Amino acid sequence: MAQANARDAVIVGGNRIPFAKAHTAYTDVSNQDMFTSALNGLVARFGLQEQRLGAVAGGAVQKHSKNFNLMRESVLGSPLDPHTPAYDVQMACATGMEAIGSLADKIRMGRIDSAVGGGVDTISDAPIVVTDGLRSILMEANRAKTTGARLKALAKIRPGHLAPQAPGVAEPRTGLSMGDHMAITAHAWGITRGEQDELAAASHQNLAAAYDRGFFDDLITPFRGVQRDTIMRPDTTAEKLARLKPVFGRDLGDEATMTAANSTALTDGASTVLLGSEEWADEHDLPKLANFVDYELAAVDFVDGAEGLLMAPAYAAARMLARNGLTFEDFEHFEIHEAFASTVLAQMRAWEDADFCRNKLGLDRPLGRIDPARLNVNGSSLAAGHPFAATGGRVVASLAKMLHGRPGKLGFISVCAAGGQGITAIVEGR
């Protein structure tokens, strides 16, 4: 659609490992272990052993510096042909979407015929960094030419230097956590506690029902004895969730609405998506679930409070729909990443809001309402968990499967990201 003369980028399928709550099942597992396992499962599902793919791209948000070639190392540890090039991508929580979207573009342009996109993240094996003070002492000692000079440098180390620094989830420019940022946006849009809890409960129930139907049988390969996403609580209800105390936006007092249950938990996991041209898929006897049609990046100026941190997809959607001549009514399924329940609800509220759509998106009329019955029908991040860079791959593979066998039916994706960024995408069933 966006490029009338480009060829289709076909989504062949996907594979991920079950997502696990941080510091539990995958505590002693590295990003590379997890992504390699997801890749192994993908290779096994589609018989890609010893095949050279056009590219493997993806990344991790929480990454050790030693993992500078995370994707390439994972390929070398997999049964893929070692002549398969690979590169790392990083765009916070939209890492997986950007990797998949840019690979789809390469396929559409004829630059490559096949690709794997995805992502991985671990909180359990996060890169711990030493303080800047200790780092400069160590660098000085490293540069010293004599033993004496080296000892003199090292003698400067003080106990205070030794406190490790874990990577923060706070926005570097505001010092606010993502949840506290979201709480401001949710409050501004009047998102209620009740609707957040309902969305969260639906996410768990939908995900559990999808498992019970066998929906994930060809989307997930177990890892380390874990067979299902461990954050999922099939029997949870909005009533149960209503009992929890708010954890974000507590300066709002009684009006604080965001709890640990309607916010995503820290998660470990990895996902992959196999893409190819139509010809490549046919030559290799592979299914063609859907086309990756188009995607759009956006960023907002959240630093001075002009826009909410996680509202960028609202802008991306407007530009992407206009470019493709589509409205929300043209879509069968909506996959809006549940960073927080209120993220989904605030985006949907904004798209319905005439003032926002006119003043912020420059539209004559609102983009319109999204039918909740078409939203995240097989669960989303609140239930599955959100290993940052792995979420894009989870969403794309699931949506492609949902649209398979329904040629021309469209699916919409929205994924927000730290730094006031976000991506939206269009997938078309075939």
Added chain:
Amino acid sequence: MARDTYTELVNTPLGRRISGALGLPQPSRLRRHRPGAPVIDGPVALVGRSTVADRIGEVLLGWGLDVRRHPDPGERIAAVVACFDDVAAPGDLSAPVMELSGLLRQVGPSGRVITVSRRPGATSDPAARAARQGVEGLTRSLAHEMRRGATANGIQLAEDLDADAPGVAGALRFLLSGRSAYVSGQFLTVDTVNGELPRRAEGWDRPLAGQVAVVTGAARGIGAAITEVLRRDGAEIIAVDVPAAGEQLAATANRVRGTALQLDVTVQDAGERLVAHAAQHHGRLDIVVHNAGITRDKLLANMTPDRWDSVIAVNIESQLRINRALLASELFDHGPRIVSLASTSGIAGNRGQSNYAASKAGVMGMVSASQDLLGSRHGTINAVAPGFIETEMTAKIPPITRQVARRLSSLNQGGLPVDVAETIAFLASPSAGGTSGLTLRVCGQNLVGA
């Protein structure tokens, strides 16, 4: 997999002296198939004067073997093929039997004795059937007497089947080769002229080239070994197991360069999903190996409905349902092969395994009843009944029981997963096209084990 330390010890020089002096069992290292290796190493003695014997001699010569009607006394021979197909009364057994008797001391390690006879049930003449059935007793007893990893088995031909039938050569080759290492005291029936032999000698090493095979329960153990042997023999593999076993299943599929299908064989549409996967990813489907199985052991007095029902559902009902879907499919219509896993528990019964034995005896019933269904599309269906095989499952048997179970076989040892896999690969191969409805035991002539 469990290690058989005793067999390893006995096969050291000191271990052999001690076990020999004490009169302990002396299990040998069995000769197993290696691609490129000769079918059997050494002269083959041929006993019998029938036209079948003559034809078999030609087949053996055609494989480049050193065939002897009268081996030199004292000369080491690799195998004896004794033809009894022309016996009409018990008295006719004497001459060939005594000739065979005189050769036995010359048979070397991992040697073979193969008797060839007509099927007893095919004649209603009392004397003829008595003679033919006599060959069965003779062969089984001889199997118990064989030493140093040598085996004795029989080939039974349908009444008017010509010895030129491909199945005769196929059965002969399997029983002579290392593929049948752990098969002893058994009878391979050849009933039809169906089947095909490799056109070139190298073809014997890749009899399944170009074919597509499904193996259920492929994540580990015997199932994983089956995928490896079928792959080695040239087949493309679809490895199937329950979603919960997905990680090991992926490893299996990647090892054999096949595809992994996470599928519970007990779901209603399992067969349709197998066929759809084969059609999408491989474009054909030639072989289905029903290996998935579970045990839920309990004495019958303590049996619970879930233990009974789950074993029946996985071990036999799923096979019946999948077979119906396969036979309804056009994809599975070109000389298709089904091989099911039965068990010696299904033949002899086993304390605490009434559910398992019922399901495995059921498999044998299903196989014998389905041969016409498969035959109408030039296919075959057979079962393999493993005895005591060294797997993760048998490693959980208490040590003393395990040692006893191993030594109870005529080969004084447990079998390996690869032994089961070799027999399955043979039954799935074009040269076994004349054999259908059969349950072949891979048990070293032992009836203990799951």
